[in-house]
């Protein structure tokens with residue numbers, strides 16, 4: 001599979017499509033170098049357009065990016081729970097519940113009679129966020145959702161897709177995060 005241009009070059013453990021969309025959305029924030037693709041309207045518009053989450057002749061407004069970033073952290077909290085961390089709090093769920101409330105999914109029947117759910121007309125941001133919610137729903141139904149996890153390193157929290165047998169993976173990358181945490185625990189035990 002060739003990697004789509006909107007997927008980070010740091011993506012060592014990519015999810016299958018369309019869950020890759022959710023993973024890449026969460027990874028627009030990179031804790032390692034402190035970069036955030038959803039901060040600057042022009043840059044955010046470029047990334048969201050490339051990912052098919054934005055379809056408008058204008059860049060997103062700062063208020064719209066605020067909503068997108070809050071949804072991103074809400075999803076990240078779900079991925080922390082998928083990784084064996086604490087369950088999301090009501091506060092964690094607020095943004096994703098608000099996005100669900102604003103979503104207007106639409107049903108469509110194809111030429112072969114296949115029924116599909118699409119994002120309805122709720123403005124460019126609403127449509128994009130609905131696509132993310134639908135990808136989450138599909139993944140929850142086919143079981144792939146549990147494999148999308150936030151890294152166990154609290155300073156990292158990078159979203160990775162756990163293909164390990166038994167779904168026991170905890171780190172975005174064993175060589176960096178996994179060893180960093182193990183060394184820290186070792187030092188703590190020696191003290």
Ligand SMILES: [Zn+2]
Nearest residue numbers: 151156172177
């Ligand atoms: Zn990590």
